[in-house]
Amino acid sequence: MRQQTGGFSVIIPWHRGFDRLRRAVLSVERQNHAASEIIIICNGPAFAETDRVRRQFRGDKVKVIGLPEANANAARNAGIHAATARYCALLDCDDEYLPAMLEQAAAHLARFPQSIVSIAGLRQRASGARWVFPRRAMKAEEDVASFFMTDGNFLLTSSLAMQTRTAAELLFDPDIEKFQDLDFLMRAEKQGYRIDVLLQPGYIYHDEEKEGRLSHDIDFSRHAAWADRNVLLTPKARAAFLARAVAQHDLPANLCRNLLLMWRGYRIGHIPLVQSMAMTARHLLPHRLRTPLFELFLAHLRR
Secondary structure (H helix, E strand, O other): OOOOEEEEEEEEEEOOOHHHHHHHHHHHHOOOOOOOEEEEEEEHHHHHHHHHHHHHOOOOOEEEEEEOOOOHHHHHHHHHHHOOEEEEEEOOOOOEEOOOHHHHHHHHHHHOOOEEEEEEEEEEOOOOOEEEEOOOOOOOOOOHHHHHHOOOOOOOHHHEEEEHHHHHHHOOOOOOOOOHHHHHHHHHHHOOOEEEEEEEEEEEEEOOOOOOOHHHOOOHHHHHHHHHHOOOOOHHHHHHHHHHHHHHHHOOOOHHHHHHHHHHHHHOOOOOHHHHHHHHHHOOOOHHHHHHHHHHHHHHHHO
């Protein structure tokens, strides 16, 4: 890696949706704490648009990389390897930063340079509702997987900032298509890195935009196999993961298997009863009732 300068390299993997990319880049340019560089990695379908992106986002601070492979984690790793700033922050092209995102990260990393900081987000729904998540910070005795899956305190990739050399040591696993944030943080925790959660929101998670979001794809067998072979997951975290991240989205298919996993998520994974019931009922209800009732459930969680 080349000699690093101060400030932040913001890494944005992009695979589709030019308007979304423009929104993400603009949100970085509007930061209270200016980024040193913005690294856009055009991967997969977007590889053919690399030259267009270079023309659109000109300037000394913008670096554009073309990657033929359709792999968001490989794109993130390419951005990390290309980063020249002392710190790096990850931003999915579907999301956008709030103005104080890098300012918060810079202040925290100046005090705790060996930490990985996750800054809360605003989750935006199609109904117009939005709320801050996660709702609390990690407790001293909690492991990150239980914090993530038992209580639903998602620490998404767009929330993360750290020293660039930390990111280069850990990197993202290119062989997994989803839950790369959890996998990254579990490996960081295993290696002794401090993980801090700041509750002042720093970005918007556009959950109302489903099309093209890799996080909305589900492959039961692949994700279940990942959980089964991952030695960093405790039995509690594994049960919560299979219920919250896999089984609820696979329902009503494989009904008996998924109901058993939901039950184990409650009993072994310690997912709160109300959440377990809501996640189970969500995909068993008639389609016309799912969205309004799920929005009521989300409103309950925001209290």
